[in-house]
Amino acid sequence: MAYSVSIEDVTSAATRLEGVVKRTPVVSSEDINAIAGREVLLKCENLQHVGAFKFRGASNAVIRLGDAAESGVCTHSSGNHAQALALAAKLRRIPAYIVMPRSAPRVKVMGVRSHDAEITFCEPNLAARESTASEIIERTDSTLIHPYDNPDVIAGQGTASMELFEQAGALDAIVAPVGGGGLISGTSITTKSLHPDTRIFGAEPEGADDAARSLEAGEFIPQTEPDTICDGLLTSMGNHTWPIIRDHLEKIVRVSDEQVVEAMRLVLDNLGMIVEPSGAASLAAVLTPEFKSLEGIDRVGVILSGGNIDSLPF
Amino acid sequence: MAYSVSIEDVTSAATRLEGVVKRTPVVSSEDINAIAGREVLLKCENLQHVGAFKFRGASNAVIRLGDAAESGVCTHSSGNHAQALALAAKLRRIPAYIVMPRSAPRVKVMGVRSHDAEITFCEPNLAARESTASEIIERTDSTLIHPYDNPDVIAGQGTASMELFEQAGALDAIVAPVGGGGLISGTSITTKSLHPDTRIFGAEPEGADDAARSLEAGEFIPQTEPDTICDGLLTSMGNHTWPIIRDHLEKIVRVSDEQVVEAMRLVLDNLGMIVEPSGAASLAAVLTPEFKSLEGIDRVGVILSGGNIDSLPF
Numbered sequence: 001m002a003y004s005v006s007i008e009d010v011t012s013a014a015t016r017l018e019g020v021v022k023r024t025p026v027v028s029s030e031d032i033n034a035i036a037g038r039e040v041l042l043k044c045e046n047l048q049h050v051g052a053f054k055f056r057g058a059s060n061a062v063i064r065l066g067d068a069a070e071s072g073v074c075t076h077s078s079g080n081h082a083q084a085l086a087l088a089a090k091l092r093r094i095p096a097y098i099v100m101p102r103s104a105p106r107v108k109v110m111g112v113r114s115h116d117a118e119i120t121f122c123e124p125n126l127a128a129r130e131s132t133a134s135e136i137i138e139r140t141d142s143t144l145i146h147p148y149d150n151p152d153v154i155a156g157q158g159t160a161s162m163e164l165f166e167q168a169g170a171l172d173a174i175v176a177p178v179g180g181g182g183l184i185s186g187t188s189i190t191t192k193s194l195h196p197d198t199r200i201f202g203a204e205p206e207g208a209d210d211a212a213r214s215l216e217a218g219e220f221i222p223q224t225e226p227d228t229i230c231d232g233l234l235t236s237m238g239n240h241t242w243p244i245i246r247d248h249l250e251k252i253v254r255v256s257d258e259q260v261v262e263a264m265r266l267v268l269d270n271l272g273m274i275v276e277p278s279g280a281a282s283l284a285a286v287l288t289p290e291f292k293s294l295e296g297i298d299r300v301g302v303i304l305s306g307g308n309i310d311s312l313p314f
Numbered sequence: 315m316a317y318s319v320s321i322e323d324v325t326s327a328a329t330r331l332e333g334v335v336k337r338t339p340v341v342s343s344e345d346i347n348a349i350a351g352r353e354v355l356l357k358c359e360n361l362q363h364v365g366a367f368k369f370r371g372a373s374n375a376v377i378r379l380g381d382a383a384e385s386g387v388c389t390h391s392s393g394n395h396a397q398a399l400a401l402a403a404k405l406r407r408i409p410a411y412i413v414m415p416r417s418a419p420r421v422k423v424m425g426v427r428s429h430d431a432e433i434t435f436c437e438p439n440l441a442a443r444e445s446t447a448s449e450i451i452e453r454t455d456s457t458l459i460h461p462y463d464n465p466d467v468i469a470g471q472g473t474a475s476m477e478l479f480e481q482a483g484a485l486d487a488i489v490a491p492v493g494g495g496g497l498i499s500g501t502s503i504t505t506k507s508l509h510p511d512t513r514i515f516g517a518e519p520e521g522a523d524d525a526a527r528s529l530e531a532g533e534f535i536p537q538t539e540p541d542t543i544c545d546g547l548l549t550s551m552g553n554h555t556w557p558i559i560r561d562h563l564e565k566i567v568r569v570s571d572e573q574v575v576e577a578m579r580l581v582l583d584n585l586g587m588i589v590e591p592s593g594a595a596s597l598a599a600v601l602t603p604e605f606k607s608l609e610g611i612d613r614v615g616v617i618l619s620g621g622n623i624d625s626l627p628f
Contacts, residue, residue: 025584030340030355030481041344047586167344270339272361272587 004151004240007193010158013060021056026167029270039299043164046275046307050083053160058084060156061145069094072142076129079108081147086117099132105310148182149238158186164301172297177281178202178211179233181241188248202252203285205230212252229257232278253285260284261313279306318465318554321507324472327374335370340481343584353613357478360589360621364397367474372398374470375459383408386456390443393422395461400429413446419624462496463552472500478615485512486611491595492516492525493547495555502562516566517599519544526566543571546592567599574598575627593620
């Protein structure tokens with residue numbers, strides 16, 4: 001089956017993003033390895049520009065726009081894609097119009113503002129976000145850069161796992177969080193092509209487990225009324241991401257908010273780094289009894305997807 | 315030969331310091347491993363209370379004083395031992411009198427001040443430090459807690475490597491920086507007893523290489539006119555530390571200030587942590603061509619000894 005994104009798209013994105021995105025560290029902690037019962041290689045996208053992997057996809061999409069970018073770009077996002085697009089637009093000297101839910105973390109709002117983007121606040125639901133963005137696009141003639149359901153965005157996100165394999169070598173499994181599915185889709189395309197034997201897992205909050213339910217049902221189920229501290233993982237999947245997720249993931253592991261907080265604490269105590277709830281979800285998944293009981297996984301790659309929080313939940 | 319410190323002293327110190335010192339993380343970076351050509355396990359004492367291993371030795375010494383501590387404690391230190399003793403005294407509710415060279419980094423002076431210690435500044439040389447401390451001790455009846463030439467301090471510093479072995483398991487080699495020799499002495503006693511096959515290395519700045527010259531000559535040579543950015547490694551060894559160093563170290567690797575700065579940059583880029591020059595010296599040693607050419611070392615433990623700096627030198 002043909003997907004919206006190919007490994008060639010990810011490879012091109014990696015070339016396009018040279019010198020633009022940061023090659024983030026891959027670290028490990030002896031104590032976290034001991035708790036996980038295996039070697040855990042953590043890809044630190046919390047140390048990416050704007051503090052999240054989102055800068056990869058946003059930059060790739062903006063650069064790919066070429067002259068069409070002149071009227072600016074627009075998006076709706078709970079925060080990290082908003083910051084990422086704002087910075088990507090600033091670097092290209094084009095306007096960025098950002099729709100954010102009123103509930104977005106302050107640190108993310110301030111990040112968007114610091115990159116000179118124009119912010120419009122709306123109610124924290126997908127319908128309000130999309131309609132507000134549509135009005136702005138009509139008024140400004142800007143181009144929508146969807147936070148995840150955009151092939152250029154997905155290809156850009158795929159570069160994170162491409163780097164991880166370059167840095168860590170072969171992995172028995174790779175785990176990324178699932179919100180709209182941009183990161184896990186890019187991760188899937190990269191992994192399937194470069195390391196077809198590596199098992200691919202998603203991590204999702206119990207309170208926003210649309211992807212897990214969809215994967216189990218074999219059909220797309222949208223997310224309604226999410227309830228989790230993982231503010232970056234609230235949304236439904238998209239038309240481009242769902243088929244990739246459906247066909248590549250072995251399993252989506254559900255994690256409770258308590259497990260996410262525990263993973264955040266472990267990262268701070270054992271690596272001296274602060275990660276946001278959504279960013280810790282993949283490590284939380286690796287530390288569940290469910291994942292720990294899996295056999296044949298000696299080395300697992302985990303994407304710490306972001307590090308922007310207002311305050312520590314502990 | 316009997317030394318001033320035994321493994322029993324270190325074991326007792328570890329018990330005494332339970333719940334007092336932080337069990338600091340052991341981390342590694344795939345990219346640093348690749349540069350080093352072997353697995354490098356980094357013990358993050360930069361994340362210890364007061365930002366340096368010195369809190370281990372200072373706490374052990376203060377607790378061991380018992381009732382004799384009532385009149386307070388006094389020391390001379392370029393900074394990290396000063397901060398450590400100030401905090402250890404504060405936790406015991408006794409006065410701390412600290413002699414600091416005028417050249418001490420501001421961040422360390424502020425750290426001492428924040429723990430309510432009384433600071434006296436002096437010229438930046440050992441004679442001035444010792445005479446100023448003597449005057450204060452005569453006046454206050456406080457007890458001198460020497461920054462390194464004190465068996466209780468050395469035993470406390472040994473707990474860092476004891477933890478490292480607990481966390482990382484067997485190591486082919488262990489590397490710690492050498493200033494006055496408290497950390498490397500404690501490291502040597504621990505390593506020789508618990509893992510006698512592990513090779514022990516010191517790291518020293520080219521511009522303050524008294525220990526390297528002493529080890530090569532087989533006799534104690536004091537440090538005069540040190541010249542290095544490693545502000546924590548300027549001093550000569552002591553009567554308690556030199557015999558331990560002489561009999562346990564395979565080699566002291568000299569590092570240039572440029573190599574130290576490069577190691578600091580690697581730690582920041584690949585682990586997201588800031589370490590001070592003295593704290594990066596041991597990693598710098600591991601990355602020298604000299605160390606990289608050593609055979610039979612697959613896993614090396616490296617103590618990142620501290621993280622307190624005024625500004626990044628890059």
